[in-house]
Amino acid sequence: AQRVTQPEKLLSVFKGAPVELKCNYSYSGSPELFWYVQYSRQRLQLLLRHISRESIKGFTADLNKGETSFHLKKPFAQEEDSAMYYCALIRAGGGADGLTFGKGTHLIIQP
Amino acid sequence: KAGVTQTPRYLIKTRGQQVTLSCSPISGHRSVSWYQQTPGQGLQFLFEYFSETQRNKGNFPGRFSGRQFSNSRSEMNVSTLELGDSALYLCASSLAARNTEAFFGQGTRLTVV
Numbered sequence: 001a002q003r004v005t006q007p008e009k010l011l012s013v014f015k016g017a018p019v020e021l022k023c024n025y026s027y028s029g030s031p032e033l034f035w036y037v038q039y040s041r042q043r044l045q046l047l048l049r050h051i052s053r054e055s056i057k058g059f060t061a062d063l064n065k066g067e068t069s070f071h072l073k074k075p076f077a078q079e080e081d082s083a084m085y086y087c088a089l090i091r092a093g094g095g096a097d098g099l100t101f102g103k104g105t106h107l108i109i110q111p
Numbered sequence: 112k113a114g115v116t117q118t119p120r121y122l123i124k125t126r127g128q129q130v131t132l133s134c135s136p137i138s139g140h141r142s143v144s145w146y147q148q149t150p151g152q153g154l155q156f157l158f159e160y161f162s163e164t165q166r167n168k169g170n171f172p173g174r175f176s177g178r179q180f181s182n183s184r185s186e187m188n189v190s191t192l193e194l195g196d197s198a199l200y201l202c203a204s205s206l207a208a209r210n211t212e213a214f215f216g217q218g219t220r221l222t223v224v
Binding site: 043088102 | 153155
């Protein structure tokens with residue numbers, strides 16, 4: 001069965017420091033990986049997807065198939081980055097099980 | 112463009128009752144998925160509808176069902192409510208069945224007492 005693991009429930013860093021939110025997955029086929037973000041009192045929204053290979057709000061994530069990881073990184077954290085971050089996967093092309101989410105990491109950026 | 116709209120936002124029901132939740136997708140989106148979010152289990156996939164047909168279903172009992180109408184609006188029904196059904200139910204819409212970029216609603220908070 002597919003699984004997404006986010007080992008840190010809470011991550012606190014200072015403004016201007018680098019951020020790395022870890023995500024590991026297990027999946028036997030070819031997955032698509034995503035990062036979703038939920039800011040305070042807002043709805044869950046897509047931050048980025050691995051097939052786009054783009055940087056959103058300074059965040060990047062590289063899919064490492066050898067290590068089955070999809071860590072989210074930002075070189076200089078900003079206070080507005082404080083939010084819940086969820087890593088998710090789906091079978092490439094759409095999956096029978098919908099999106100499989102990790103439990104989430106609460107990122108707090110301290111001033 | 113209006114986002115995904117879920118109604119009602121909050122609901123309190125008694126054990127044994129049934130409940131219906133509604134989701135209006137983004138205009139033009141034909142795929143609607145439902146997720147259950149709880150503190151213990153996190154976000155779990157319930158089912159997905161496309162063109163009024165259930166395409167996929169997660170690992171939930173038959174008490175959980177849904178449907179989609181010709182205008183792509185979707186409803187989710189839970190019968191014989193249990194205390195463990197208390198959760199935030201999220202609806203997400205996508206442009207097409209195989210387009211995996213999902214846009215989420217704000218959810219319906221269901222409390223079963």
